[in-house]
Amino acid sequence: MRFALGDEHRQLARTLHDLLSSADVPSVARAWAGGEPEPGLTLYARLAEVGVAGLAVPERFGGLGAGPVELVVAFDELGHHPVPGPLVESVAVVPALLAGLPAGERWLPGLAGGEPATVALPPHTPFALDADVATVFAVVDGGVHLATAGRRHDSVDPARRLFEAEPGERLGDADAAFDLGVLCAAAQLLGLGRGLLDLACVHATARRQFGRPVGAFQAVKHELADVLVALELARPLVHGAAVTGTPADVSAARVAAAEAADRAARVALQVHGAVGYTREHDLGLWLTKVRALRSAWGTQSWHRARVLEEITAPASQITAPASR
């Protein structure tokens, strides 16, 4: 047993972190929210160049054929910098849906090359994210269908443009891609939480009141410490779910990651005070995405119910320790 990221995983995270740190992601996200997708599409093309877009695409279609562990490492970093766009959809869910279908041949090489895709999976993911920029738009409704965009809805996250999906041509049966979306969204939440904690610590060190940095006060320190504890203990659940793929582990990871990210968002806002509550400040880019991802890909309540169902099943082995 070796339950730790390998050098190749750390290298992937570092590559993404370096790329995104120099990409002014907050400005990209603001442009995306304002209806200017070009900087975001350019950024996605750069991510495709380093292999992100093709992570889950089989090698015969030009992708890397990587597994869930690589995906969660990447999504952690895509959340850390609040990259806009249909990432879970383009990088994980649509490739997983198409990989087993004849239509895969038609679309997957393009996806690996950086064409954005989106998908709606009612009932838990009823809206398709950013369908107006996606090359491939699918809906899973008793099978995988191509879709066209219906009515647009506003999200709490201005950088999430939500569309109703009208089903069209049927492509085939749907494989279980939903859990992969849940898992990647959980990893993205972890990264968002980490980004919020970073922002809060920087602010708490720089901002002075009563003649000292506000981060020197225990009331502030302890809130931030609790955020770190929550994130540190949610991460192994996300990694564990990437390894086992069981419904209980996937839902547990999502519940814990969303709670940790939510706590990070609340504490980061409180530490910033009024300035964090403004649109002008970048904090909201992370905070609103956390709120949105808490309801996308299943509610917390639904995921808790699924965990409970698994662990109370009469023949449940789920409470057994790690084993073959």
Place this chain on the structure above:
Amino acid sequence: MDLDLDEDALAFRDEVRSWLAERVPAEPLPPMDTPEGAEQHRAWERVLAGARLSAVTWPREYGGREASLLEWVVFEEEYHAAGAPARVSANGIALLGSTLLAHGTAEQKERVLPRMARADDIWAQAWSEPEAGSDLAAVRSRASRVDGGWVLNGQKTWSSRAAVADRAFGLFRNDPEARRHRGLTYLMVDLRAEGVTVRPIPQLDGVPGFAEIFLDDVFVPDEDVIGEPGDGWRVAMSTASNERGLTLRSPGRFLAAARRLVGLWRERPDPALRDRVVDAWIGARAYHLYTLGTVSRLAEGGSLGVESSVNKVFWSELDIAVHETAIELLGTEGELAGDWLGGYLFSLAGPIYAGTNEIQRDVIAERLLGLPRGDR
């Protein structure tokens, strides 16, 4: 990255599982901090030691079986799943044992560890004093140099196991002129020695889980100093990481409790408590996986440092959450004495011992998050 046990670990797990199935006492033993309970727990430790299971990670020469930390995690899972007795030697093995293995002389290890593994000696910790709790570096109990050793004077308190223990370990001030963290010496003390008075203190559950220790000109020979005189703080902190971070509270303990909680939910499914049951299970799963990550890292040469504070805050709160939820599920029977209530009362101490959670949060904020030092 995987969660698969290899053949050796699986074989070890099966051995431990069947060994425990045959030997775990059918009836719970009396509380280990009572005189009668202590002797029965001592006898149980000897049964464990007979199979080299009392300190599995220790070298064979001291009674262990050189198990890896992963195998220790596996052992603990099996131990708690089997409902085996509380470990009267836990403080000694987790704290002093680890310290001796890191800092003790060959003579000390040979003299102390095998007796600890067999519970020939039960060890108490002697850290806190009336004026030194969270602020442990404020200890005032004196160790004065005399020919061939040291003479101790002062008072220790909240000393776990001291009501029944044979010996104790802790920090004593050898140089009152030195600054706080300097001038402290790590010593082992015979609690039967002349000048020692132990006054048991009943805890919330009525059992004397800790005690005061009064020291009045107690002689300790040089051979019972661990590390160099004056270097006790550094030596003790290596123990503290173990206590908070890994070996004191294994994931097996919380997995077993969460599993029992799920069982209780099956009998009494109160929908209002659903989320808390699920979150308790998730917390135990998280701590298990977190620990597997830690042991993987340590196996590759990593070390356990400040992040042990993260651990301590998490497991102490998880323990309360699991037991509190169980008691809520019991409804109006929740106030009745029983296993869940006993576990609940015990869990309430978690955020206090092994360094209060307030101190841990300060450590996390300053040393992991890089926030400025401030007033305590």
